[in-house]
Amino acid sequence: MKTNRNSIFWFRQDLRLEDNPALTAALAGERCYLVYIWAPEEESPWEPGAASRVFLHESLLALQEKIAASGGRLLCFRAGPGQTFPTSLAVLQALAKAGNAGSIYWNRRYEPKIIKRDSEIKAALKAAGLTVETFNGALLKEPWQVKTKEGKPFQVFTPFWRACLNELDLEPPLPAPATLQSTDSSSLELPRAVTVADLELLPALNWYEGILDRYPAGESEAHRALEHFLKHALANYSLDRDKPHRQGVSRLSTYLHFGQVSPRSVWHRTKASNIATKESAEAAACFLRELGWREFSHHLLYHFPDTADTPLRKDFLDFPWHKDEELLKSWQKGRTGYPIVDAGMRELWQTGIMHNRVRMITASFLVKHLLQPWQEGARWFWDTLIDADLAQNTLGWQWTAGCGADAAPYFRIFNPMLQGEKFDPDGLYIKRYVPELAGLDSKYIHAPWTAPPQVLEKAGITLGTTYPAPIVDHSEARQRALAAFQTLKELKTAVTG
DNA sequence: TGAAATGTTGGGGCG
């Protein structure tokens, strides 16, 4: 039974050749089949959104090209109800049989239902006599490796990250395979693979070119972005990362999500280029902390698997949301009348990305000013972000709503005018995404309704017509939010006391 | 990885 030395490597969220432990292991055999399976019905709790699919499409093309350049070949399959292959498992079984493969390798994913699916696949393949080996290619530490002194998962970031750093002993990244000639399966009788285009990841209307211009896909692009960031932006990261009109952030989130660069590579490249001075070491530590938040989000989703759509703090199940379809739509479309919020929501819609500072502002606005359930925001971000990641999205929204681990306290309500003045003082970010305000003096850009009538007229703005009047009054909304969160406190004391 | 309300201090105008 163990006679054949052929193997299968299953690409998932690790669309890279460098530092890919499962790929390196799989290539040790005689012949190796490289496979990607598009099975959106197996993703959960939601199928990938349209923006994420566009990026995936480009990523697969880039990967295919890179593999071909090394003499190899990528096999693509569509699996799902009504398809030739109903499940990912069916693809792997057919491929193993046709290719006479005795072992299958992949890098682990950590979304709750994917863990369940993968373990079922693993069990079925093992039962069929195959060897299955899985690896860590996505995290610095496995979620189960980091524990408090009592052996429990962490719920506060700082001690979590300290614990990670204490026992972080990372091997250097694995080099990309020198050749992939052993993966050239073109002469064999294999189940009919499809092309990347056949996966139908692109939408019918071509609205996505702007997205790809701004954020090119692929492993080479990921490394280019990393090097550019280290060279030009890291030194001022701690201040510039909050300025949405600047290139002060690394823009690595999408590449990390799709695994076009590994966190281990980011870690080593950052360390290698920034130990010379105290300042650069501090800047590096500040940046690597963000990698820490990424780790923390996976840690939390792994240990609290229902939190993608359920609050971690169960008292929030009774939160008095004011569900309102119209308010939600205004937020989604960037028509709230608060320029920094609208700029962010329009950046998201137009580019599939939103600057992190503005994600916090817009999320806070939806949850606190508009009292809409955080799950609605999470769904919208999931559908529109190209870097949509279940763990990171969940952490971000539960943090904003105050119902997650180490979350923002309920009384922390961002003032959109002050946030705008602090982080976009000249209104450059706003003017880029809310062009109807471009003629307005930056003095009034964060609160157009406070501008004198003649100033508005001169700028060609009619509030309520060319640009919305504020859909809620800031200080009234703030008071309402505080009152709503207050009821939660009372409920809690009523139960416990 | 807030903001607003409230408290304190100290300099200057003024009777």
Place this chain on the structure above:
DNA sequence: ACGCCCCAACATTTC
């Protein structure tokens, strides 16, 4: 010269 008031400017507390 003195006390009184005003009010920035900053600090602290509260939500």
